[in-house]
Amino acid sequence: MLRIAFSRLGSFVLTLFIVSLLIFATMDLLPGNAAAILLGTAARPDTIAALEQQLGLDQPAYIRYLTWIAGAFTGDLGSSASYGVPVAGLIAERLQVTLPLALIALVIAVAIGVGLGVMAAARPRQAPDRAASVFAQVGIAVPDFWFGILLILLFSVTLHWFSAGGFPGWSDPVAAVKALLLPAIALALPQAAVLTRVTRSAVLDVADEDFIRTAKAKGLTERRVLWRHAVRNALVPIVTIIGLQFSFLIAGAVLVENVFNLPGIGRLAYQSLAQRDLVVIRSVAMFFAGLVILVNFAVDLAYLWLDPRLRAAR
């Protein structure tokens, strides 16, 4: 068990390393450099040189790479050229919006998706199952950011229950959660739809297994068989999909934050692009990619915990 966990850890670190090299190569070495891009075509060569020195661009590439990576551990990722503040602080500040947003969305998606999926699997081919599968098909096809616009149209423009966007900060937690609720629902819709489908088929897959028959035979209620035995054993595919879908959750967050004007990391990525702030973009890209890799690593470890059979294998 421990050996498998360590080998997963090894490939996790290796993937992180290659991804960081790739991001560094595209953002730092390819045509143009951060200083020239930032200052535009009209800049004088000595102005560019001065900014290059300020950004450390006159150093050799490997030194710049090592400085960047070392900075990821010490919390010094350089300074944003357009905001004039340290990148690490900028990311940490924006994380206070993106992380709760993603977590609330994930909770909503799991509650709806697993709930509907189990309900559908309990009565296959009957009305609730058909309704769940229509929800799943439509939910996957509807763009999350458009759903967000529709929510604004209904709850902000028409009913005036919520503000149309913006974030009041965490000094008033109730207002903060309220500001994150509509965006989280928008972000959760496609995830809930995917989870509904996966949960349904995962629960149906285990429904024919012997241990389910045994559980029924010993007189457990259907509800208990369903939740304690079937769902518990269907968790592996469900957790896998949560991991695989994480990359879509992040892409969705970038869009939804822009729809709702939330000062999160996704909006930061978009704003830095408009400002041509490569120093910020490279760290934000690394942050997002690292997060996807980390979540998939966590999913790998979760398998070992959820399914004892995998611990013995290999």
Added chain:
Amino acid sequence: MTNATATAPRFALGPRFGLHLGIAITALVIGMAVLSRFWTPQVPTRLQIANKLKPPLTSGLAGTDALGRDIFSMIMAGAWNSLSIAFLSVLLGLVVGVGFGALAAARRGWIEEVIMRFADVVFAFPALISAIMIAALIGPGGGTAVLAIGLFNIPVFIRVSRGAALRIWALDFCLAAQAAGKGRFRITVDHVLPNIAGAVAVQATIQIGLAILVEAGLSFLGLSLAPPAPSWGRMLSDAQTYLAQAPWMAIAPGVTIAIAVLGLNLVGDGLRDVLDPRSRARS
């Protein structure tokens, strides 16, 4: 749980209803896209400020936007742009991905290890994030969108084609071909690729649907085709400014995206059921 199915009333719509509905929707969307190359009710880029913000049916089928452009015509022309970017990006991902996937299955060993690690690495980049990185280098545009969505599709096709190819390689006729002295490349071309084509086609259909969603997101952020080329995503971004005065601007493009994606997903699911009857027993 399963014995209930025998007696329960079924809401049956025929075994291939989803597939047929999907084909009808997809044909309609493609037809609309192709038609827009020859004819649209109005010129989709023509500004008629005097005719701005007209509700649906008072001017054109879907009304006009803030610059007086005919929304229905923009949706038709946008279908062409959206579909071609989605198709090209999936084609890019398919060609590269199936190439590497088939190679991984044919060679195994360290080559397979490297290819799968590469797939993990590329998979770590959500399409929107690579689009932002690419746009930072070469600017936004159709090429940026195709590249970003295509990159994201590569690991998907590597995994699908490798998995399917490994199952084919384990079959007797592949062993026989090897015993007969056929090379791994020839076996891949003659036996493996034709046999994984179905699985790849199913995946491609679903990925085109997904690519339409991603492209809409990219053009919502202004990372895809530059204006004035009509695009569903940018129409939604324009609509957000006029949400209170002209809500119809936000409805039509979103509904169109959802219907187009729904159609492709129904085709993908239906094809999977036809090609793999075992999956139908469950769905």
